[in-house]
Every structure is written in C-alpha cells, then in structure tokens.
Amino acid sequence: MLSVSEARKRILDGVFPLPAEVVPLTEACGRVSAAPVAALLSNPPADVSSMDGYAVRAADLSGGGVSLACIGNAPAGHPFPGRVGAGQCVRLFTGSLMPAGTDAVLIQENAQADGTAVTTTHTLRPGTYVRSQGQDFAAGQVIIPAGKRLSARDVGVAAAANHAWLAVTRRPRVAIAATGDELLLPGSPVGTGQIANSNTPMLAALLRGAGAEPVMLPALRDDMADLATLERMVDGVDMLVTAGGASVGSHDLVRRGLEQVGLKTDFWKIAMRPGKPLMSGHLGRLPFIGLPGNPVAAFVCSIVFVLPALRRMAGMAQPAEPVMRAVLGADVPANDQRMDHLRATLAHDAQGQLVATPFPVQDSAMLHILAQSQALVLRAPHAPAAWRGEMCDIIRIDQAPA
Numbered sequence: 001m002l003s004v005s006e007a008r009k010r011i012l013d014g015v016f017p018l019p020a021e022v023v024p025l026t027e028a029c030g031r032v033s034a035a036p037v038a039a040l041l042s043n044p045p046a047d048v049s050s051m052d053g054y055a056v057r058a059a060d061l062s063g064g065g066v067s068l069a070c071i072g073n074a075p076a077g078h079p080f081p082g083r084v085g086a087g088q089c090v091r092l093f094t095g096s097l098m099p100a101g102t103d104a105v106l107i108q109e110n111a112q113a114d115g116t117a118v119t120t121t122h123t124l125r126p127g128t129y130v131r132s133q134g135q136d137f138a139a140g141q142v143i144i145p146a147g148k149r150l151s152a153r154d155v156g157v158a159a160a161a162n163h164a165w166l167a168v169t170r171r172p173r174v175a176i177a178a179t180g181d182e183l184l185l186p187g188s189p190v191g192t193g194q195i196a197n198s199n200t201p202m203l204a205a206l207l208r209g210a211g212a213e214p215v216m217l218p219a220l221r222d223d224m225a226d227l228a229t230l231e232r233m234v235d236g237v238d239m240l241v242t243a244g245g246a247s248v249g250s251h252d253l254v255r256r257g258l259e260q261v262g263l264k265t266d267f268w269k270i271a272m273r274p275g276k277p278l279m280s281g282h283l284g285r286l287p288f289i290g291l292p293g294n295p296v297a298a299f300v301c302s303i304v305f306v307l308p309a310l311r312r313m314a315g316m317a318q319p320a321e322p323v324m325r326a327v328l329g330a331d332v333p334a335n336d337q338r339m340d341h342l343r344a345t346l347a348h349d350a351q352g353q354l355v356a357t358p359f360p361v362q363d364s365a366m367l368h369i370l371a372q373s374q375a376l377v378l379r380a381p382h383a384p385a386a387w388r389g390e391m392c393d394i395i396r397i398d399q400a401p402a
Contacts, residue, residue, distance in 0.1 A: 001271040003381075004304065004339045008320065010266055011280050011305055015287050017315040018170045018238060025158055028150050030211055031168035032314040037144035039161035042134035047098040048076075051129045054089040054111055054118055055080075055102035058126045067119045074099060089118055098130060105129035137161065147317045149211065172313045173237040174306075175215045176203050177230060179245040179254060180293060183219040198295050198367060199243035203302060207241075210307050211314060220245075227257025231283065238313060240286050241306060244293030254290050255279055263288060271381055273338045274364035275301040294364040300341050300376065303397060321395045323378065328392045329357030332377070333385050340379035343369055346398070356394050374398035 002010075020034035049055065055074070060066060068089040074080040076095035084090055084101035092098075092105070103126040110122045137143050143157050144150070150158075150168070158166060176199075183197040184190060197219050204214035217233055220226050222245065234240050245254035255265060265281040268290075272278070274297035279290030289306055291298040303321060311319035327349065332342065342358040349355050358377050359369050378393040379386075386392065 001269045001276070001338075002267050004270060004272050007267060007270045007272075007278065007280065008305055008308060011287075011289065011309050012312050012319060014266065014280070014282060015239070015309045015312045018172060018313050020167045021170050022165050022167050025155060025164055025166060028158070028166045028168060029152055029155050031150055031166075031171070032211065032316055033144050033146050033148050033150060034167040034169045034315060036142045036146050037158055037161070037163065037166060039137050039139050039141050039143050041162050042139045043136040043160050044131050044133060046133050048131050049092050049094060049096045049098060049105045049129060050131045051105055051107045052093045053105045053107040053129065055084060055092050055096075055099050056089045056104055056106050056124065057084065057086065057102055058104040058124045058128065060087060061106070061120065061122065061124050064123060065119070065121045067117050070113070070116045070118050103127065103130070147315045149314075149316065169314045172212045172239060172310050173215055174207050174212045174239045174241055174310070175217055175234045175237040176200050176207070176241050176243070177217040177220055177233075178243045178293075179220045179222065179227070181222050199291075199293070199298050202295060202299060203241065203243065203291075206299070206302055207306070207310065210310050212310050222253060224253055224257045224260065227253055228261050230258065231261040234283070234286060237286070239309065240283060240288045241291060241302075242288075243291045243298045245290070258283060258288070271338045272301075272304075273340050274362075275304070275341075276338065278305065280305075292364070295367050296343070296370050297364040299370060303376070303395065304341070323393050323395060324354070325391055326354040326356040326375070326394045328377070328386055328388055328390050329355040330360075331385070331387050332358060332379065335379045335381060335383040337381050339381050340377075341395075342377040342379065343373040344375045344377045344394070345372065346374040346396070356392060
C-alpha cells in the first residue's frame with residue numbers, strides 16, 4: 001500500500017494548471033490569480049491629508065504661537081490651485097490633496113479659526129498627518145502574487161490600484177458519480193435495502209466551496225455496462241471523481257468497468273484510515289480519483305487528495321491543507337500500519353492553547369460525527385499510544401470549504 005504522502009504526490013504529478021480567463025473585478029473574489037497583479041497607479045497617487053485641518057509649512061510653526069492667513073479651501077477631490085507661501089495655510093479635510101508649498105497638517109482640534117486667521121500654539125514636524133505618495137503601494141509594484149485565492153481584501157487593493165478586470169485561472173469542472181444499486185436521490189421514498197445518496201451532494205458542496213464547478217452525475221448501478229457509460233458523460237470536464245465501488249467486493253466494479261473504456265490505473269489502495277480503497281489514474285486525458293463509498297472516508301479522502309488536486313489545477317503554489325499543532329484532548333491508542341485521520345472537536349484551554357479531542361467512535365459511515373468535527377487528528381503509521389495533554393498534528397476542516 002502507498003503512503004498518504006506518496007499517493008498525494010502521484011495525484012498532483014498527474015494534474016496541471018488550467019488556462020486563464022479574464023473576469024470583472026466584482027466577480028474575482030474566490031478565484032485564483034493567474035498572473036501577478038501590478039498596481040496601475042500609486043496609492044495614494046499624491047501626498048494627501050490623513051486628518052481634517054489646515055495644510056501648513058511646518059517651518060512656520062517652529063516657534064510656537066503663530067497666526068496664519070487661510071487663503072482657501074481644498075475638499076477631497078477639489079485640489080487648491082495655487083501655492084502656499086510663508087505665513088499662509090489652506091483648509092482641507094481627510095483625503096484632500098496637499099497644496100503646493102505645504103508639508104504638514106495642523107489638525108483642527110489644535111487650531112483656532114477667526115475668519116481667515118488661524119492661530120495655534122502647536123509645533124509640527126514635516127510629514128505630520130500627511131499620507132505620502134505611494135505610502136501604501138507604488139505604481140508598478142506587485143500587489144497580488146500569482147496563484148493566490150483572491151479574498152475581498154485582494155479585490156479592494158486591486159480596485160485601489162485601478163484594475164477593473166483580473167486574469168484568473170478557469171474554474172475546474174469536476175464530474176461526480178456515486179455508485180451503488182442501493183442509492184436514491186435524497187427526498188425519495190426509501191425502500192428496503194435502500195439509502196439516500198449523501199456522497200454526491202456532500203462532495204459537490206465541498207468542491208463548489210473550493211472554487212470548482214461540480215457536475216453531478218446520476219448514481220450508477222453496480223453493473224459493468226452502466227459504469228462504462230461514464231466515458232460518454234464526462235465530455236468537457238477537467239476531473240472525474242467517483243464514490244463507491246473501489247473496494248474488493250464482487251460488486252465493487254469501478255476499476256474494472258472503467259478499465260474497459262480506457263482507464264489507466266496509477267494506484268489502488270493506500271495506507272490510510274479512513275480511505276484505504278482509494279484509486280487514482282487517468283481516463284484518457286482526464287484525471288480520475290475513485291473515492292471509497294463510506295461517506296466519511298469519501299469526505300476525508302477529498303480533503304487529503306481531491307482538494308489539493310483542484311488547487312494544483314488552479315495554479316496554487318501550496319495545494320495541500322496546512323498541518324497545524326494542537327494539544328490532545330483525549331488518550332489515543334497505538335496505531336497500526338495505516339495513517340489515521342481521527343475526527344475531532346476543537347476548543348481552547350485556559351492558557352489559550354488549541355485542544356483537539358477525537359471522538360471515541362471513528363466509524364467511517366457516521367456522518368453525524370463528521371458534521372460535529374472541526375479537525376482531523378493525524379496519527380502516523382505505527383505511532384505509539386499518545387496521552388491527553390501531548391501535542392499532535394491536525395488538519396482543520398472548519399476553515400476549509402468543508
């Protein structure tokens with residue numbers, strides 16, 4: 001059996017970034033930048049006031065008490081056209097352009113105005129309450145790197161840099177097909193031996209949150225001919241993901257069914273729990289990942305393998321979920337040859353440390369436990385028993401698109 005890290009590496013080696021497309025700035029949030037974004041202008045584009053007050057020459061206030069002549073007003077967007085000389089000032093407001101000849105702002109709280117005369121006892125240094133040109137960023141400066149999932153903050157900085165459109169990687173289109181004679185659409189009448197198909201909507205939601213476009217296919221029967229129809233159903237998609245039919249039972253036919261229509265299997269079975277019967281390969285040009293049918297195993301394998309593959313397709317430099325450290329909130333037994341991913345809750349102790357407490361039951365069909373989990377506690381193959389209070393590695397699933 002392959003290790004988890006080797007299996008993920010082989011999956012990632014078989015997928016490549018998708019082409020770029022240009023989208024309006026208002027539709028860029030959540031997409032991945034396809035190229036570095038450089039500022040089209042400086043921010044601020046010129047020296048501006050950071051407060052309401054008066055634009056002055058700092059040298060005029062160096063001796064303490066002084067009276068200045070106010071020679072005009074400069075609201076934001078309406079620059080003062082002239083030059084300010086010795087003993088003069090201009091009324092301005094937050095965001096106002098600094099008039100020529102001035103180098104500081106006397107805030108209105110420290111000034112007394114009487115008609116056009118402005119008096120103060122305060123001294124100032126040049127640059128006081130002035131936002132200098134390019135203080136935030138300069139024209140030509142890279143403000144967003146390539147391969148970054150764009151947030152609302154990135155949209156804001158791109159707008160400030162005068163971008164109306166951004167180049168982003170095309171969203172991956174992922175076909176999802178669950179297999180099993182027992183599967184029904186959620187909401188259907190359930191007969192004896194039948195269950196609602198939870199995998200397809202769960203995986204579609206997970207992938208949509210990760211920035212992909214899920215294509216939900218009908219559930220496939222445990223039949224070689226039915227599985228062979230998948231080849232005709234995946235035209236125009238970028239990845240095929242199946243759930244179920246990946247184990248060793250006589251009705252687990254996904255590998256054999258797809259090999260009939262050209263599947264080249266890279267590996268089958270990994271040293272992981274939950275998720276041992278994971279498949280990977282290519283159906284023609286199409287990357288294929290065959291997930292286990294148990295819903296918790298399908299979800300965990302999607303976090304560990306499918307989402308990183310989608311991030312690689314999107315051009316992201318760090319495709320895998322980050323591993324964090326936490327304190328164990330319960331004892332865990334020694335591990336066998338498979339890497340464990342224990343569903344766990346998260347909390348903070350009195351010292352502010354993050355505590356991960358695995359559920360006592362880790363059955364791979366228990367979706368209710370998965371829904372209450374915020375993290376996966378990682379247990380290496382052959383790890384010795386660990387006790388409450390020890391440090392452990394975790395992957396957070398409450399901050400993922402999960």
